[in-house]
Amino acid sequence: MLDVAGLRKVYEGQGHRVEAIADLTFRVGTGEFACLVGPSGCGKTTLLRCLAGLLAPTAGMVRVDGVPVAGPPPELAVVFQEYGRSLFPWLRVRENVELPLRAKGLPKARRQSIVDDALAAVGLADAGRAYPWQLSGGMQQRVAIARAVGYHPRVLLMDEPFAAVDAQTRADLEDLIRDVWRRLSVTLLFVTHDIDEAVYLGQRVIVLSAAPSTVDADLAVDLPDERDQLSTRADPRFTDLRTQVWSRIKRTTALEASP
């Protein structure tokens, strides 16, 4: 579904140049749930923007559903890292979730029921009439998630979506995302800083090196599909996997540090 081949991205600015991504190659199969971890500044957001058709690669090729990406592909949704700034401040929460559905040309009754479901799913059924800036950071993030989920995408890209929420909400949202993934059979690429979260959520964890980044490790998470915050995280296999991811990341940063 997602096919990244020899991707390279260099930002050219006035007088300086940043090589964010050196050479990335990986695939994510249809309906797969892949998590992407890597140190800050390694080009995770850059990769997502290339996949979403918002940024042209310097070299290499990105395909979504077999089609080379030239602009935003259809049926792809993104939850941006700057969640607060990705909500329209002049629209109420409901209208924010509804706007992409309008663009799709859905009839009003259908839009309303989708919006109701999406807001209920993220626990914001009562916040529909508020403006985004009247909500806390975590609530705003949930609105952005509701908007993406209500769009019923076939591909969902999420950029550190839980960075601003408290531990309890975070656990709830993690389970919500897994639920959404299974219900909508969506292909999911989920960027996070949190290694435990990556292992808990994904079927696969892709580890990027520091910038200019390459794929450093690609681990299958062979935990059972039925996951639970308490028992899964206590599973010896879970601890084993997160130790593996940790050691990969430790090794890259150690290599970076030595001259």
Next chain:
Amino acid sequence: MIVRRTVALLGLPAVLVAAWWVASAGSTDFYRPPLARILAAFRDTWFGRRLLDDVAPSLARLAVGYTVALCAGIAIGVAIGASPRLRALTEPVLEFLRAIPPPVLVPVVILVAGIGDLMKVLVIVSGCLWPVLLNTVEGVRAIDPTLADTARVYHIGGTLRLRRLVLRAASPQIVTGARQALSIGIILMVISEMFAASSGLGFTVVQFQRSFAIPEMWSGVLLLGLLGVLLSLGFRAVEARVLGWYHGLRAVARGSR
């Protein structure tokens, strides 16, 4: 609460009017008649045929000119603001045109459009256009890139994008431009009627002055002031509706700092 705000709003004007009333009460100066006489002239002058013959045409020309300038300014401003190339091309010209004081356009416009209603409307348009246009360009240019990306990803395009993203994002600047344009428009409404006209507020005030109808002349000045206040109150009511979200957002941002 309401009482206190009313007092705050009307307190100073009331004091000033009272002071004027007292100071001018015994005045025998021909050019500075007592306020009582001015108010009497106000009633006799403006609550008769003049309301239809002079006030209405002035306001109609202002309304037409202002509306045309608003629509054209927003339309052209959106087009220029959305295209970096068009912006680079037009920027110097726009800055030059904006720098011309609008009243000097009156003689020029008379040359091309004669001295009828068209001339007066054109004068108002040519003065009101620039603040709206330039502010719209700024507002459209400064659309948050994350919001623009969001719209692209969700395929929000065409008129939906224009109505829900571009115009709303630029609305704070558009309103700023519209406010400047309104005060310029009132000035130009009066000035255009002082040059060559047979009706209108500016024409009437000059006419009174020339025929030494001094209390009537003062009453015209008073009327213009009152119209200005009413228009700006109306503007504020519209602004509160259009920019409610913006003021709320700003208040929240201030509160969290």
